[in-house]
Structure formats: C-alpha cells, structure tokens
C-alpha cells in the first residue's frame with residue numbers, strides 16, 4: 001500500500017489544554033483507518049486540522065506525497081478531502097438539495113443537482129428525497145444528506161466523526177457497505193467511533209490517542225473490543241451493575257396518548273399507554289423517526305397532550321408546560337445535545353441554570369443566584385468526570401462526549417422523580433458510557449422511574465427492567481427485559497425492521 005495522508009508532529013493547544021501533542025501517523029490509500037480515544041482525547045481537533053478548520057500550532061501534513069496545509073475547508077475539499085461531522089451542519093428550513101448545494105463550490109442548478117443526488121443515493125443505497133425539508137428529517141436521514149454531499153465531491157479521503165451513533169443496525173450496514181465500496185474504489189477513510197465492535201468489522205488500521213498524544217497503533221481485526229477500550233483509557237473497564245430493588249408505586253402513567261405530528265413530515269403518536277413504576281428502568285427501542293422525538297416532546301411538555309393522558313404520581317400533568325413539569329419532578333434530556341439540550345454559546349454555568357434553576361434553588365425573588373449556578377455546574381463536572389477547564393467554558397468548546405456527560409449529569413443531579421433520556425450515550429466513550437448507565441441504574445435503585453429511549457439495543461438490554469418497541473408512532477406492550485434476546489427484539493421492532501419506516505420509505509436496502 002502507499003500512503004495517502006502523512007501527519008508529522010501535529011500540535012494544537014487551547015487555553016488550558018493541549019488538544020493534539022506531536023501527533024504522527026499515516027493513512028494508506030484505500031485504507032479504512034480508525035482514530036480511537038476517550039472523550040476529549042483530541043480526535044475531533046485532529047480531523048478538523050486535516051479538514052482545514054483548525055490551524056495547527058506546529059507539525060506538517062502531506063497528501064499523496066505533496067505538502068498539504070489547508071487554510072480553510074474549501075481548500076481541503078479542493079484537494080479531495082471530505083468530512084461528515086458529529087454535529088450536522090445543515091439548515092432546517094432548506095430542502096435536502098438546497099443544503100447540498102450550499103456545501104459545493106460550483107453547484108449545478110437545483111433540478112440537475114436533485115437528479116445527481118438521486119443517482120448517488122441509488123448507487124450507494126442511501127435513500128434520500130432531494131425535495132424534503134431538512135427540518136423534517138430524522139437524525140439518520142440528516143446524516144445521509146451529509147454523506148451524499150461528500151460523495152458528490154468524489155473524495156480521496158473521507159473523514160467520518162462518530163457516524164453511526166444515530167443509525168439503526170440496518171442503517172449501519174448500509175453505511176459500511178457504502179464505505180467499503182468507496183475504499184474498493186481507492187478512497188481512504190478516516191473513521192472516528194466509540195463503537196469498538198464496529199471498528200473491528202470495518203477498519204483495517206487504528207491509531208489510539210490519549211491526552212492528545214498517540215499512545216499506540218492497533219490492528220482492529222486482531223484486538224478484542226475490550227483490549228482496544230483498555231488501550232484508550234489506560235485502565236480496565238467496569239461494566240454497570242444494577243442494585244437489587246423492587247419496583248414500587250406508579251410514577252408516570254400514560255393513558256391512550258395520541259398526538260398529531262408537529263410538522264407535515266413528523267410522526268403522529270397513536271394511542272400510547274404505559275405505566276412506569278418507582279425503581280424501574282423502562283427501555284424504549286426503535287428506529288429513529290418512529291416517534292422518539294415526538295414522545296420526548298410529549299413527556300417534556302414542549303407539546304402538551306389532551307387532558308387525562310399523562311399522570312405524574314397521581315396528578316394529571318398533560319396540560320403542563322415544561323417548567324412546571326420540571327418543578328414537579330419530571331425531567332428530560334433530549335437527543336440533540338448542541339442546540340436543544342444545551343445552548344452552544346452559553347457557559348456551562350448558564351447551561352446548568354437553564355434546566356436546574358428551580359429544582360436546585362437558584363432563584364431568589366425572580367433573580368438567578370449565579371454562585372449557586374456555578375456551584376451546580378462544578379458539581380456536575382466533578383460527579384460526571386466532564387473534562388473541561390471549568391464551568392466558565394462555553395458548551396460549544398467541550399468535546400462531544402464530554403458535553404453529553406454534562407447534559408445527563410445535569411438532570412441526574414436534580415434528583416428527578418422521573419427521568420426521561422433520549423440516546424443517553426450518544427458519542428460517549430466506553431468508560432463514560434458505563435458511568436452514565438450506572439448513574440441511571442442508581443437513580444432507579446434509589447426510587448426514581450427512568451425511561452431510556454435509545455437505538456442502541458445492547459444498551460437497552462443492559463439497563464432496562466422492561467422493554468417496549470416504538471414503531472410508526474405506536475408503542476408495543478412493555479415486556480420484562482430479562483426474557484429478551486436480540487432476535488426477539490428484532491421481531492418486536494417488526495414492521496420497523498423489515499423495513500418500512502414510519503414515513504413509508506424503505507429504511508434498508510441490504
């Protein structure tokens with residue numbers, strides 16, 4: 001093999017952190033190269049340097065033997081480097097085709113572009129309608145937009161930062177088929193993921209970062225997932241364990257809740273009922289776009305439901321808005337951490353106050369007690385091992401996994417009666433994912449009710465007492481998780497998995 005990209009001594013410091021410290025390694029032509037490391041290890045900083053978004057303080061790069069130092073992403077794209085981000089960079093109000101055009105240097109007319117989008121999405125098995133409005137797409141569908149946008153550029157190097165966290169197992173298969181096809185066509189792939197089993201299936205080389213430095217190479221086809229994880233964190237992992245406890249009184253009861261979709265392309269909820277008891281973790285699984293976001297909005301109070309459909313400890317809260325629901329003890333953490341769960345430009349202190357003000361006693365005569373807000377943010381950082389210089393830092397400056405730990409920690413530490421989380425370990429490294437799952441289990445063991453909405457079926461099996469499938473806006477009857485196997489869950493997800501999505505499009509083509 002010959003080298004496509006050679007990195008030598010790349011270094012980048014931010015105030016208080018050296019994000020990359022003398023990083024050197026080589027990506028081969030046609031290689032699928034994994035970049036591994038715990039949250040905050042410096043993976044995103046490194047790939048942003050390669051994509052021209054970050055200027056290194058020191059070090060050099062060569063692309064195909066030529067000196068390579070992109071001053072901006074446009075220069076990187078012109079050199080054949082494309083990137084799909086962990087946080088999508090799409091405009092909600094625009095269509096798929098309009099969004100794709102924005103990322104191109106000389107976009108063709110929209111009609112031509114729509115045709116090319118259809119061609120590429122057919123060639124790579126990534127179903128996408130160029131005319132749909134991006135605001136109405138699920139996370140998995142948005143990612144397809146980003147990928148198709150890259151594929152239209154015919155890249156020599158495709159960088160993917162955490163691409164599978166929002167995908168179903170079937171969508172992951174499609175993505176891997178796409179990536180293998182690209183690598184066979186001679187393109188290289190630099191792939192960041194915390195999902196080590198996926199790395200083992202897909203990648204043929206790996207570089208491990210810790211604290212900004214390269215700590216070693218690994219052959220992902222030879223190493224086990226736990227060997228890779230231990231190399232990343234430099235310590236043995238402990239799996240989360242549930243403390244023995246009995247389910248108690250009903251905490252949250254949903255009674256025949258139906259809700260029209262929030263937008264033309266959203267998923268209506270049909271006649272949802274369940275009872276969540278104290279001490280219980282209810283896992284809700286399903287393919288994204290089957291009503292997860294709508295269910296979360298109905299629970300958080302962003303979209304109140306008809307009277308009598310939602311009860312918290314015997315009180316009808318269906319019509320309550322989010323703030324009184326929080327005050328009553330029903331807390332929620334949505335999936336989209338940057339923008340929905342956290343305000344990117346606000347400090348961690350401000351973000352802590354945003355949902356914690358009422359329950360953590362930060363309001364005095366209608367004014368916020370900033371000392372208390374800061375102390376709360378500091379508590380979260382300590383308890384959830386959020387790697388950051390301090391609570392004054394803006395949410396946007398945190399690595400993805402560290403922000404996720406912050407968002408979950410903020411709710412867990414408010415002593416919820418009921419906590420609802422959507423994709424709680426999205427983008428979180430193996431050790432921190434275990435810590436988050438442990439915190440959810442402990443919360444339940446201490447008497448709260450917990451609902452975990454997730455596409456990660458392993459995660460659901462690990463934490464849930466009971467499991468229910470959400471499919472085309474309908475919720476199946478919860479069953480004890482201990483009786484379940486992956487195959488049985490596959491069947492429960494039934495319609496969703498073989499495979500018509502809620503909006504009738506084919507979800508999988510393989």
Ligand SMILES: Nc1ncnc2c1ncn2[C@@H]1O[C@H](COP(=O)(O)OP(=O)(O)OP(=O)(O)O)[C@@H](O)[C@H]1O
Pocket residue numbers: 014015017018019037038039040041042043044045046387388396397398399400401402427429
């Ligand atoms: N714009 C920035 N300003 C200040 N600090 C930053 C900035 N970007 C990154 N950092 C810091 O640099 C370090 C490396 O972050 P980076 O996002 O590269 O990590 P990562 O390995 O990609 O983590 P994750 O797996 O959580 O996405 C972290 O300590 C992070 O807080």
